[in-house]
Amino acid sequence: MSRRVQLAAYLVLLACSSAYAQKQQVIGAPPEASNMKLVGTNDLQARSAYQPTIHHQGDRWIAYIGHHGGTDDVPNPVNPLTGQAEPNGTSIVDVTDPAHPKYLRHLPGQEGKYESGGAQMVRVCDGKSLPKGDANAVYMLRTFGSEAHEIWNVADPANPALVTRIGGLKDTHKSWWECDTGIAYLVSGAPDWRTRRMTQVYDLSDPAHPQKIRDFGLPGQEPGATGAVPTELHGPISTGPTGNRVYFGYGTNKGGILQIVDREKLLSGGKEPTPENLRYPEIARMPMSAFNGAHTTFPMLDMPVAEFAEDKDGKTRDIVMIVDEAILNECGEARQMVWFADVTTEARPMMISSYTVPEASGQFCQRGGRFGSHSSNESMAPVYYKKMAFIAFFNAGVRALDIRDPYHPKEVGYFIPAITAATDKRCIPVEGGERCKVAIQTNNVETDDRGYIYIVDRANTGMHILELTGPARAVAGLPKN
Amino acid sequence: MALGASGVGAYQLAPVPAETSAHWREIAWPFPRDGWPAGRAFRCDGACDGAELYVRAKLGFCNCDRGVADDDEVDRVADLDLISPRFAATAPGDPLRVDELEGRARHYDLDMPDGARHAATGIALSRRCDLMVAVVQGAGEARTMQRAAIEFLQTQEMKRWVVAALDGR
Numbered sequence: 001m002s003r004r005v006q007l008a009a010y011l012v013l014l015a016c017s018s019a020y021a022q023k024q025q026v027i028g029a030p031p032e033a034s035n036m037k038l039v040g041t042n043d044l045q046a047r048s049a050y051q052p053t054i055h056h057q058g059d060r061w062i063a064y065i066g067h068h069g070g071t072d073d074v075p076n077p078v079n080p081l082t083g084q085a086e087p088n089g090t091s092i093v094d095v096t097d098p099a100h101p102k103y104l105r106h107l108p109g110q111e112g113k114y115e116s117g118g119a120q121m122v123r124v125c126d127g128k129s130l131p132k133g134d135a136n137a138v139y140m141l142r143t144f145g146s147e148a149h150e151i152w153n154v155a156d157p158a159n160p161a162l163v164t165r166i167g168g169l170k171d172t173h174k175s176w177w178e179c180d181t182g183i184a185y186l187v188s189g190a191p192d193w194r195t196r197r198m199t200q201v202y203d204l205s206d207p208a209h210p211q212k213i214r215d216f217g218l219p220g221q222e223p224g225a226t227g228a229v230p231t232e233l234h235g236p237i238s239t240g241p242t243g244n245r246v247y248f249g250y251g252t253n254k255g256g257i258l259q260i261v262d263r264e265k266l267l268s269g270g271k272e273p274t275p276e277n278l279r280y281p282e283i284a285r286m287p288m289s290a291f292n293g294a295h296t297t298f299p300m301l302d303m304p305v306a307e308f309a310e311d312k313d314g315k316t317r318d319i320v321m322i323v324d325e326a327i328l329n330e331c332g333e334a335r336q337m338v339w340f341a342d343v344t345t346e347a348r349p350m351m352i353s354s355y356t357v358p359e360a361s362g363q364f365c366q367r368g369g370r371f372g373s374h375s376s377n378e379s380m381a382p383v384y385y386k387k388m389a390f391i392a393f394f395n396a397g398v399r400a401l402d403i404r405d406p407y408h409p410k411e412v413g414y415f416i417p418a419i420t421a422a423t424d425k426r427c428i429p430v431e432g433g434e435r436c437k438v439a440i441q442t443n444n445v446e447t448d449d450r451g452y453i454y455i456v457d458r459a460n461t462g463m464h465i466l467e468l469t470g471p472a473r474a475v476a477g478l479p480k481n
Numbered sequence: 482m483a484l485g486a487s488g489v490g491a492y493q494l495a496p497v498p499a500e501t502s503a504h505w506r507e508i509a510w511p512f513p514r515d516g517w518p519a520g521r522a523f524r525c526d527g528a529c530d531g532a533e534l535y536v537r538a539k540l541g542f543c544n545c546d547r548g549v550a551d552d553d554e555v556d557r558v559a560d561l562d563l564i565s566p567r568f569a570a571t572a573p574g575d576p577l578r579v580d581e582l583e584g585r586a587r588h589y590d591l592d593m594p595d596g597a598r599h600a601a602t603g604i605a606l607s608r609r610c611d612l613m614v615a616v617v618q619g620a621g622e623a624r625t626m627q628r629a630a631i632e633f634l635q636t637q638e639m640k641r642w643v644v645a646a647l648d649g650r
Contacts, residue, residue, distance in 0.1 A: 174528035194553045196544070228562035229553075253541070254516035263546035290516035327541045332649055334516075429648040 003028070004425075022367040025419045025439050032362070035413030035472035036400060039452065040465040042101040045077050046422040047088045049456030050120035051174070052463065054379075054448040057126070057138050061448060062157045063101070064140055065091040065126055065456055065463060066108065069117025071424055073457040079106045087111045088118040089144055091463075092157045096450050097467040104158040110145020118146050121172070121187075125179035132206035139163065139207045141184065143172040149186050151207045158168035163207050171196045173296075174235030176246075181205060183267065185236040185246065186364040192214055193273075197232040197455045199248070201266065214271040216281075218250065222273040231255045234295045234325070236264060237378065243282075243301060251293030252325045253336050253372075257288040258297055267366070286341060286349040287420055288322070291334035295325035296375050300342075302388045305405055318344045322370070326372025326394055329426045330437075331365035338371035338391055340406045352361065355409045362416075368437025369426035369459060370394035374444065386410075388476050390453055395439040398455045400468065402475045413472040416440055417457065417464045424459040451478055502527045503629035505534065505573035512563045517542075521642070525619070529629040532619030535560055536634070538611060538646035545610040549584035556587070559603030559614045567592035568601065571623075579631065580640050582613055586631075588623045602627040604634075611647050 003114060031038060048068040055062050067088035076085040077111025081103070089109030094102040109119030110281055121143040140154045147168040151158040171189030178184070189196050198217035202210050215222075218230035219433030231251040238246045244264055250257040265281035288294060308315050320343050323337035337356035343349040354372070357364065364389045366372035382391075389397045389409075390462040395415030401409045417440050427436035443458035453466040504526040510519040512535075520537020542558060549555065552574045561568045574587030584606035591599040601618035617630035633639060 114545055116544070194556055226567070228566045228568075231558040232557075290514070332540060431648065431650070439520065 016247075017257055021361045024437065025367065027419055027421060029418055031418045032416040033414065035470045036398070036415040036453070036466050036470060037469045038415070038464060040095075040099040040101050041462060042093050042103055043420070043422060043462035044093075045075055045079060045103070045106060046093045046460045046462070047091065048114075048118075048424070048458050048460050049091075049443060050447045050458070051116075051122050051124050051357055051444050052456050053124050053453045054125040054446055054452075054454060055138070056449060057155070057157070060094060060096045060157075061450070062104075062154070063091075063093040063095045063454060063463065064122045064142075064154070065118045066094065066122040066142060067091065068120055068156040068458070069110070069112040069114050069145070071113060071460075073424075075376050077112075077114055080105065090122055090140070092154065092160070093288070093463065094157070095448075095452070095454070095465060096360045101463070101465065105160065107152070107160055108325075111149060111236060112145055115146075119145065121175050121408065125176040125177055128156075128224070130181045130182045130205050130207065137207075141175065141177050143175070144205055146171045146189070147370050148172070149175070149188070150178070151204065151210075159379075164210055166202070166210055173197050173233075176236050176238055177204065178238055178240050179238060185238060187235055193217065193221055194223070194225060194229050195221040197234070199233060199236060213267060215273050215477060216266060217273070217278060218257070219275040219278045220234065222275070222278060225275070231293070234293065237297055237299060237302065238312070239299055243299070245299065247297040247299050247320055249294030249297035251288070251324065252295060253293045253327045253333055255290050256288035256292050256294035256319060256324065257323070257337055258288070258294055258322055258341060258347065258349065260284045260343060267469075275287055276440070284343070284347050284349055288339070288351075288353075292324045292336060292339070294322050295373075296321070296323040296378070297322070298376050298389070299376060300375050300403070300406070303386050305407065307405060307407065314344065317342050317406070318346075320349070321376060321389060321403070321406075323373050323376050323391060326370045327469070329369055329428050331359075332428065333372075338373055338376070338401070338409070340409060341401075342406075352407050353409055355391070355401060355411070357393050357399060357411075357414075362396060364396050367395045368439035369441045371396060374442075377445050377447045377453070379447045379449075381447065382474055383449060383451045383478075384447055388472075390445045390447060392442045392445045392455060394441050394458070397440060398445050398453065398466070399440045400453075400472055404475070411473055413468060413470075415455070415464070415466050417442070417455070417461060423457070423461045426459065427480075451476065489538070501586050503529050503633065505633050508533070510535075515563070516544045520646075523535050523633070525594060525626070525629060529617075529619065529621055529626045532617055532621055532626040532629070533613060534617045534630050534633065535563070535614075536613070536615040536639075537641075538613055538643070540611045540647070543607045543610050543612045548607040549605045549612070552585060552587050553627050554584050555603050558605050558612055560616050561589060561591065561601060564618055565593055566617065577604060577606065577631070579606055580643075582608055582643070586627060588627070591618055600626065600631065604630070608647050613643050613647060
């Protein structure tokens, strides 16, 4: 072999090994980041994490993190605080000092693995903001696996006390709770309904005495219906009595629907789940591609759009950001991503833009686990609302988007945590067995009023607390750090 | 997932009496593209003359732990809505096992777009988080069509294809 050929072969080998190194995360390697910086971490006892909610109570900041059930390998991880093996539930972490989060309490959830156990969802309201709450209480609403919703008093977050339990359900998921009215939209599975997940609307203004208002879903899902069953609910977000709208997202990674509902009609309309009563509060329904679902439907109403500033009409737009959920490992499905819908003319909502992480930027389809979006931050605090959105993108970490012009969303930062010994594997079937890889799986993200960004990992890597750096801070109007 | 004609297309169940034999001939997938890749479609000659069978995998669409837990799940996933949005179950379904897959089968009446009334059986079988769904429908008797369809799904050729489809190959 000539020297020139040998050199060429060496370069090819080098290129291949570099490409491989990019594909696979390894323990000990640093996180990958742009315009985002790690502030602190907590391992969350190596429990698979779903929803983080950050609540300011007194002079403390507390993170409540919902967990999926355990894994085949570790169904009930040991809680170091008690020394006991406990089914995954809710982690309660003091993040007042984000550089040194302090794990306060693990509240066990339902026995069961993956989505069949745990306590995935969590929302928190102060008693003083609820119309009939105990002013000294702080209420945490959580799911209990697939069978109940629970309300706990977490005024002392290290010692929660159960207030009430709404049981008799067959599936639960991503709920919404209006802290100023107490109205809760509980994603549930009522036994007679034809869908796993629908909405049960409750008045939880007095958390000790829940009052059922009605069941709600798409016509065709109600008990006794026949024919095709519409896509199941994923989650609602309400704008409360002021905005008088509830935005429902149906679907996960297929056949998504954005449904815009008149909140007042929803609450005051006929309660019987007849097709007519289910249709009554609906203002519009926007079907998405069969390739995409609607995990999160995040409203950003009355957004000024700089490009339209000189136009006589339409200077501001009502926008709903829709986030799909990827569910298959190693790109085994159509890309799940982020969509922006202009709902200014409510009866005719229209998709106007989209965003995805470029796959080639990290060879994410080959890294292992899911690649694609899952959820966005849902805080409407002024620090980021209508300016920046943060998207959990599984093995591509969290992505910071400049959304000031929702017609042209732009990525301005990202952070992909390093894997640890706790990071769980993700497998795909191959002929004669399965092949597994280990990769970060950033599942959910939330922000607090101070501007910290909290991401949690589905593959047991814990919670990472981040802040923006560089030009990304300017987008949000934050001072330089 | 395989598309179009294949070696399975002309499978002949044998030996059985002529009046109960079923011959499944592969036809083109007759439905427009939707969220899942197309599956395979067959038309029956013989005992279930004129019946059509549609089979496909739906990866990640099942509750990973509970599997196909109830009849509502069959209503939701079994692709009946591809044939007609107007269908109604005629009775509670039954548990069904095909090789390593477990699930349920349920009978339906279908109002066809041309006004005809067809009988159908929806089948949903799971392997962990993944589903294999099938519908057999036609103008014939539901139980006869179901029996022929299940026998066909239990052939070695179809079982091999089902495993490959669920593996994403």
